[in-house]
Amino acid sequence: MTGFLCLTTGHAQQPLRWGADPSGGAPYVYNDPNHPDQYIGYEKEMADALAAAMGRRPEFVPSDWETLVSALQRGSFDIIINGLEPTADRLKQIQFSKPYYIFQLALTVRNSEQQIHSLADCRNRTVGTLGNTAASRLLEKEGVPFKGYADPVAAYRDLELKRIDAVLMDVPAEVFYVGKSKTLKRAGEPFFRGTYNIGLRKGDDALKAEVDAGIDKIIRDGTLEQILRKWSLWNDAQTELQTQMRSGQTVNPTNELTSSSFNWRGALWRLARAAVVTVLVAFGSMIIAVILGMPLAMGQSKGPRWLQWLCTIYIEFFRGTPVLVQLLFLYFGLPTIGLAMPGWLTALVGLGLNYAAYESQVYRAALEAIPRGQWEASYLLGMNPLLAFRRIILPQAFRIALPPMTNDFVSLFKDTSVAYAISVWELATAYRELANASGQFLLLGVAVSVFYLAMSLPMAHLARRLERRLQRREAIEAVEAEIV
Amino acid sequence: MIRVENLIKQANGTRILRGVSFAVAPQTVLGVIGASGSGKTTLLRCLNGLERINGGAIEFGEIRLDANLSAHEYSRRVKQLRRKVGTVFQHLYLFPHLTVLGNIIEAPVHVLHVPRRKAEGEALELLESVGLKDKARRYPESLSGGEQQRVAIARALAMHPALLMFDEPTSALDPRRSAGLRSLLRGFVERGHTMVVVSHSIGFLEGLADNLLYMEGGEVVEYGETEKILNSPGDPRTKDFVQQAQ
Numbered sequence: 001m002t003g004f005l006c007l008t009t010g011h012a013q014q015p016l017r018w019g020a021d022p023s024g025g026a027p028y029v030y031n032d033p034n035h036p037d038q039y040i041g042y043e044k045e046m047a048d049a050l051a052a053a054m055g056r057r058p059e060f061v062p063s064d065w066e067t068l069v070s071a072l073q074r075g076s077f078d079i080i081i082n083g084l085e086p087t088a089d090r091l092k093q094i095q096f097s098k099p100y101y102i103f104q105l106a107l108t109v110r111n112s113e114q115q116i117h118s119l120a121d122c123r124n125r126t127v128g129t130l131g132n133t134a135a136s137r138l139l140e141k142e143g144v145p146f147k148g149y150a151d152p153v154a155a156y157r158d159l160e161l162k163r164i165d166a167v168l169m170d171v172p173a174e175v176f177y178v179g180k181s182k183t184l185k186r187a188g189e190p191f192f193r194g195t196y197n198i199g200l201r202k203g204d205d206a207l208k209a210e211v212d213a214g215i216d217k218i219i220r221d222g223t224l225e226q227i228l229r230k231w232s233l234w235n236d237a238q239t240e241l242q243t244q245m246r247s248g249q250t251v252n253p254t255n256e257l258t259s260s261s262f263n264w265r266g267a268l269w270r271l272a273r274a275a276v277v278t279v280l281v282a283f284g285s286m287i288i289a290v291i292l293g294m295p296l297a298m299g300q301s302k303g304p305r306w307l308q309w310l311c312t313i314y315i316e317f318f319r320g321t322p323v324l325v326q327l328l329f330l331y332f333g334l335p336t337i338g339l340a341m342p343g344w345l346t347a348l349v350g351l352g353l354n355y356a357a358y359e360s361q362v363y364r365a366a367l368e369a370i371p372r373g374q375w376e377a378s379y380l381l382g383m384n385p386l387l388a389f390r391r392i393i394l395p396q397a398f399r400i401a402l403p404p405m406t407n408d409f410v411s412l413f414k415d416t417s418v419a420y421a422i423s424v425w426e427l428a429t430a431y432r433e434l435a436n437a438s439g440q441f442l443l444l445g446v447a448v449s450v451f452y453l454a455m456s457l458p459m460a461h462l463a464r465r466l467e468r469r470l471q472r473r474e475a476i477e478a479v480e481a482e483i484v
Numbered sequence: 485m486i487r488v489e490n491l492i493k494q495a496n497g498t499r500i501l502r503g504v505s506f507a508v509a510p511q512t513v514l515g516v517i518g519a520s521g522s523g524k525t526t527l528l529r530c531l532n533g534l535e536r537i538n539g540g541a542i543e544f545g546e547i548r549l550d551a552n553l554s555a556h557e558y559s560r561r562v563k564q565l566r567r568k569v570g571t572v573f574q575h576l577y578l579f580p581h582l583t584v585l586g587n588i589i590e591a592p593v594h595v596l597h598v599p600r601r602k603a604e605g606e607a608l609e610l611l612e613s614v615g616l617k618d619k620a621r622r623y624p625e626s627l628s629g630g631e632q633q634r635v636a637i638a639r640a641l642a643m644h645p646a647l648l649m650f651d652e653p654t655s656a657l658d659p660r661r662s663a664g665l666r667s668l669l670r671g672f673v674e675r676g677h678t679m680v681v682v683s684h685s686i687g688f689l690e691g692l693a694d695n696l697l698y699m700e701g702g703e704v705v706e707y708g709e710t711e712k713i714l715n716s717p718g719d720p721r722t723k724d725f726v727q728q729a730q
Binding site: 382 | 532570571575579580581591639640643
C-alpha cells in the first residue's frame, strides 16, 4: 500500500504537457475574461481530469492551431487536446488516442436570413469556417465557396458584418458563440458526425496506452459527462459514444469525410487561385499608391501650410506604423463605424494607402531634383503651371522616380503576404493552410516561391528595360543622327 | 518699345535695384553691363516677370506693370508681357527629355496651338537660321554648349517675341564662338528684332549694342550711346570698369 502511494506521488511529479491554441479558442480552451492570466474551457477541465486520472501534473503549452501538429512533432509538448479530428493526412504524421467527444457541425446565419436553411442553400454564397477542419473539407467537397478563418470570433463577426453569408462550425464553438448572440441564429439541425481524439507522436505507444486508460477512467466515473454538461455540450451523440466505450466497443466515426487525403492537384489549383488574388491586390494597390502619391507629394511640398501639415501627418503615420496593424485596423476597426469591406478589398486599399506614403516621397525627391530653371523656362514660354508640370517637369521626374518605384513595387508584391492576417486567400495564406493540412512545408514552400518569383522577376526585368530605354534613347538617336 | 521708370526691387530687406530707368527703341539693342552683384540679372528677371517689382513701373506697349497692382492683376499682365518677351537664360534650361525640334515646337504647339506640322516647318527654318538644321532630331545633351545656346535662341524666337533678352550669353563661349554669336544676333537685329543683352563683357557688346547701361550696386551709373560711354565715360566709376575690361 505504501509502495503504491509512493509510486503515484513519484508519478505526479511527471508533467503531462498538452498543447492547444487558446486564442479565439472558446469553449475548448481560452483566456478567462475575468482572470486574463488563467485559462478555462471544457477541454482545459478535461485535460486536468485526465492528468489526475493518469496521476500526472497537467502542464498547458499555448500554441497555434495551424501549426499544432508540427509543434507536437518538434516536441514542444507531448499531446494535443484541441478538438482535433483524426484525419488521414494527420494520421500520416501523428497517432491518435481513443475518441473523447463526438462533434457535429452547425450552420449559422444572420437573424434576418430567410433563404438559407441548410448547406444545400449555400451553393452561391460564401460560408466561413476554420481552416483545415472537417467543416472546411466538407464545404470543399460539396463545392460550396468558403473562406477559412484562424478563429471562430473572426468568422462570426464577418457574418454579422455581411462579409459572408453563413458560418459552418463544430457544435462546441457554435453553442458558445451563437447560443448567446442576439443577431445570429442556427439554420437547420446539426448534422455530420466526427470524433475528437487526443493527438500523440508516433512511437509514443506507452503514453498512448496511458492516455487511453485515462480517457476510459474519466468516462466510467462520470467526470467527463459532468464537464460536458457544465458547458452545455452533453447530447445524445455523447450518450451513444460513452455507452459504446463503456461496453468496450471500438468507435469509428460514422462519416468518412474527415479522412479526406491531401490532393496535390487541388493544392496547385488553389495556389494558382491564390496567385491571381496576390497579383490583383498588388496591382490594385500600386495603382492607388502611384495616383494618390502625387497629390500627397504636391500637397506636402507646395500646398498651403495646413495642407502641408495634413500630408506630413498622413505620410508619417503610414510610414511609421506597421502595415499589418493598419490592415487589422481597416478590417476590424472600420466596421465599427459602419464601413465593412471584404478582405481582398481591405488589403488592396490598405496596402495602397500605405505605399502612397512611400511613393509620395519618391515623387518629392524626383520633383526636387528638377532645376527651378525648368519651371521658369516653361513659364517664360507662356505655359501655365499645370501645362509646365505635365509636359516638362513630370516626364523628367518620372525618369528619376522609375528605379525606386520599381523597387517599391517588387516589395509591395511581397508585402501582399500580410493579407493572411485578415484571411485573404493569397499566396502566403495558401502556403500556410495547405502546408499545415499536408505537412509538405518544403515542397509547397518551393512551389509558392516559384509562384512569387514567376511574377516578380518579369516585373523587375520589364522595369529595368523601360529604364534603360529611357536612358539610352538619347544616345541611340544621337548615333542615328550621326549615321544619317 | 519698353520703358522702365524708377524700378525698385528688394528682397529680404535689401534693395537690389534702386530706381533704375531706361528705354529701348524698336530694332535697337540695349547692353546692360556691370560687375557680378550689380543687379543686372535681377533687372532681367523683373522685365520678364519672374520677379515682382516693389516700386516704379515697366511699360511695354499698352502693358504696364507697377507695384500697386493686385497680385492677380499683376500676374495677368505678366502673362500678356511674356507673350511679347523671349528670354535666353545663362544656363539655357533646355528640356532634356525632348529633341531639339521638340524643344522648339513645345510652346507653339501647346501654348499657341499651332498645328504640329506648321510648327515643325517654322522650327526647321529657325534651326536653319542658327545653323543647326541637321541636329533637329538630336537630344540637347549630345550637343556642344554653343549649339545648345543656339537651340535656346531658336526656342525663344519660335514664340515670335517683340523683344529678346539674353543673360550672360558669352559665359560659356570661347572668343571665336562669341564673335560668331555676335554676328548671328546682329543678323536678327537687321531683320527687325529688338534686344536687351546682359553681359559683363564689354568686348561682346561693342559693335552689337546701340546703347549701354552701366550698373553698380543696383543703380544706373551711366546710360547712353555705346560709343559715347566706351570712349568718353562721364562717370569715373564707368571709366574704371571700361578700362579694367579693356
